[in-house]
Amino acid sequence: QVQLVESGGGLVQAGDSLRLSCASSGRPLSTFRPYTMAWFRLAPGKEQEFVGRITWSGGTTYYADSVKGRFTISSDNARTTAYLKMDNLKPEDTAIYYCAADFRGVASDSAADYDYWGQGTHVTVSS
Numbered sequence: 001q002v003q004l005v006e007s008g009g010g011l012v013q014a015g016d017s018l019r020l021s022c023a024s025s026g027r028p029l030s031t032f033r034p035y036t037m038a039w040f041r042l043a044p045g046k047e048q049e050f051v052g053r054i055t056w057s058g059g060t061t062y063y064a065d066s067v068k069g070r071f072t073i074s075s076d077n078a079r080t081t082a083y084l085k086m087d088n089l090k091p092e093d094t095a096i097y098y099c100a101a102d103f104r105g106v107a108s109d110s111a112a113d114y115d116y117w118g119q120g121t122h123v124t125v126s127s
Contacts, residue, residue: 002032002116006099009121012089016125020084022099022118029101030079033057036102037082039073040111041095042120050109051097054082064109067093089125096120 038053100114
């Protein structure tokens with residue numbers, strides 16, 4: 001059973017940067033070998049939004065237009081932790097950010113295609 005844990009959220013000002021982390025509690029994420037790791041976010045009063053994803057073996061990334069050029073998804077060399085580096089944050093980036101793991105090999109933007117989720121970490125960007 002994969003139990004994902006996000007960390008790194010907080011309160012920042014517009015223009016600041018944050019780096020979120022996503023790891024597996026217990027066994028390292030690398031032992032589970034997900035096909036894709038993704039980040040989603042849920043802002044107050046809005047539907048859940050795909051942020052971006054990374055194929056876990058090859059490192060290919062894909063981003064939503066709303067964050068392209070500002071957010072970067074990566075992993076450590078040992079493939080134990082996924083990161084979401086967020087630069088030039090805007091108030092509209094305020095949300096709960098979730099990481100998710102896909103073991104089906106779909107490489108999707110749809111939350112329904114992800115099997116395991118973290119509990120989320122709050123990001124608040126003040127203007």
